[in-house]
Amino acid sequence: MVETVRYTYRLRPGRQALAALLAEWSRCRWLWNEAVHQQKSGRKPTFGRLSKLLTEARARFCWLRDGSQVAQQQTLRTYMMSLDASFSVKSRGRPKVKRRKNSLPSLEYTTNGFTIKDGRLRLAKGVTIPVVWSRELPSDPSSVRVYQDNLGHWYASFVVLRDPAAVADPDLPGIGIDWGVTTTATTTNPAFDLPHLGHRKRCAAELAKAQRAMARRRRPKGRPASKGYQTAKRQAARIVKKAARQNTHDARVWAKKLVDHHHLIAVEDFKPTFLTKTSMARKAADAAIGVCKRELIDRGKRAGRKVVLVPPAYTTMACSGCGERANLRLGLGVRIFECTACGYTADRDLNAARTILATAERDRASVDDIRHRIASLRGGSDAV
Template identity: 50%
Template sequence: MAEWARCRWIWNECVAMSRKVHAANRNAADKVTCGPAQLDRMLTGARNAMGWLREGASVPQQQTVRDFATSRAKALKDIKAGLPMRQRAGMPRIKRRRDALLSLNYTRRGFRLKDGRLHVAGGIVLTVVWPRELPSAPSSVRVYQDSLGHWYASFVVITETRPLPGTGRVLGVDWGVRETATTTSDTYDLPHAQHGKNAAQRLARYQRMTARRKPARGQAASQGYRQARAQAAKLHKKVARQRQDTARKWAKSVVTDHDAIAVEDFRPKFLARTTMARKAADAAIGATKTALIEMGRKHGRDVRLVHPAHTTMDCASCGARTRHALPLSERTYTCTACTAVSPRDKNSARVMLVRAGLTPAGAEGTRPPGALLPEAA
C-alpha cells in the first residue's frame, strides 16, 4: 500500500506538471515540452528532496512516469489527428485515493521468481496461486487489485503455438442477438446464454440498496453502503466470468474441430444506441469473437475476418444480391434469382465462407469458388 501511495503521488505530480506546461504554452512564443526527459528530471529531483520517496523502489516509480508519458502522447496524437471527442483517448487525470484501483508495474530488473514466489523491488515477497506454468521467462509483471479487493499478477511472456491435428473441415460464423453465433453447422451454433438476464433481479436489488444508503455529499460512506456496492460489484464480476467461460469453451470446440474459420468482423458498438442494447450487451459478441480469434491463434488455425457489409443481402447459393436490405423481423432469406430458401442467419454464415474463399466445391447450400455473381431480378 505504501508503494502504491508513492506511485500515485508521482502520477499526480506528472498530471500537475502537464497542466502547468499546457497553461504556460497558451500565449508563450517559446513552447515548453513535457516529455519523458522532463518527467524523469522531475522524478529525480523529487527523490532527492523527499526521503519518503527514496524509501520506495525506483523501478515502479520510473514505470509510472513512462506509463503517464505514453498515455499523454496518445491523447495528444488523437487531438492532432482531429478525431471526434468520443473517439479520443482522454488526457491523464488525477488519481484519487478513494477511487483509483491499485496497480504497480515492474520491468525485468524489478522482480524475480524464486520457489514459486514473486519477489519485487523493495523487498516485497508475494505468494502467487499459479493456475498453470509460465511458457517462458516473463519480461514484466503488473500487480493490481480489482474492484472486489482481489489481487492479481499479470505476466508478459512469449507464447508458443500449440498446433492441433488437421481435420479438413471449415466453418462460417455469423453473429447475432437472438443467437450469439450462428454457424454453417447446427452442432456449433451458440445460443444466447442470458447470464445477465438471470442475474438482473439480484443486481437490481443491490443497486436499490446502494441508492438508499448513498451518503450525502461530503459525508463518509456507511458500512451498509460499502457492503451493497461490494455485492453489486461481485455479481457484475460473476456475470462477466460466466460470459467469458461460455465464450472460451465454445471457441475451443470450434477451433479443435475445424482447420479454417470464416468469422464476421462484426463490431457491436453501434447496438448500444438501439432498442437491443441490453440484449446485445448480454450476448457478449465482442468477447466471444475475441476468444475465438485468440484460441485460433493459440492453436495455429486459419481464422479469416470477413467484412459484414451486405452479408444478409447476398445469396450463398448463387451469389445474387437483393435490391433492398431485409428488415430484422424477416428471419427467412428467399433468393429471387435461384429461389433458394434458407434461414437468414444460416445464409449469412455460408456467405462468410464464400467471401473468405473457404467454400469447398459443391458444398451443400453454397456455390463453388469462382462462380459468377448474377444480378437479382
C-alpha cells in the first residue's frame, strides 16, 4: 500500500523565470476573477461551463494564449473545488476575487505541464527554474504547485507516492503523551519529555518592535503603503517564520527520537482552541503543541507504529494507579495529583500521561485508532 504525500522544495527562479511566473499568475488570477463574476451574475458555474469560458477567452485574447493552458485549467479546477467546499462546509465563504495586493502567487501544473530535467523544474511555455533538492523525491511526481510565500520565497510542492516504512518491533515499549504549557510534552518516560522552548516568546520583543515600526509608518487608508512600512512588515513576517521553523525543527527531532523507541504511541487528542483564549505565552505553547502532535502522528504512522489518539476528557482527573475518576476537576494551579481512593500520588501531568497510555492499552471503544482518522486529518480539521 503506497501513500500520497507532498514533498516541498525551495525554488531559486532567475530574473526571467520570475517575470514569467508573475505573468502566469496574473493571467490565472484574471481567470479566477472571471469565474467569480460568473458566479455572482447568478449562473452556477460548472467545470464544463468554466472550460468553455477558458476556450473562448483563449481564442479571443492572445495574451491569454501566451500562458500555459494546464495552469489555467488547474486554476479553474481549484476554483470549482473551493466553490464546492463552500457549499458543504458551512463556515467557508464562496471564493472571492483575488487582488494583486493581497493574494500570493500560486500555480498548479499536472504531468503534461511540467518536467524535471537536469535538476531543474521546467514548466510549460519554457520556464526553467533551479530547485534546491534538499532530499530525494521518492517517486515521479504527478503534479506540482509552485507558490510564493509572504517573504517572497518561491517553493515547489510535488505530489508523490511513497512506500510506508517497515512494521514496528513489538518488543518496544508503549508511551503516553500529555500536552501542556510549561512542558510541551510530558510522557510516561521522563527521558522523552519535551520542555517548552518558547521560540515565539523569545522573539516576541523583536516582533513587537517590528510591529511598532509598522504602526508608525502606516499611511491613511486609500494611500499606498510606504517603503518603510513594507520593510517593517517583511521583518515581522520573517521573525514569525523563523520561530515557526525552529518549532518544526525541534518537533521533528523529538518525534523521531520518540518514534524510534516505541511501538505504541498514545497521544492526548489536544484541540488547541482550548487554550488560545488567553495570553501570548499560551498561544505560543499551542503552536508548539500543534506542530509536535502533527509530526508525531505523521512519523509514527510512517514508521508503522500504532498511534492512538485519546480524547482529553478526564485524563487529568482519572487515577493512573487504580483507574478511579475524581469528582472534581483539578485547578490549573494544582501540580500534584492525589487519588482519594487508593492514595496514589504523582505529578499531575505524569499521571495524565499514564492514564492516556493505560486508556490506549485497554483499547476502549472511546479511543479512535489513528488509521480511521487519517482521512479527517488530511482534510485539515486537526490542522493548527
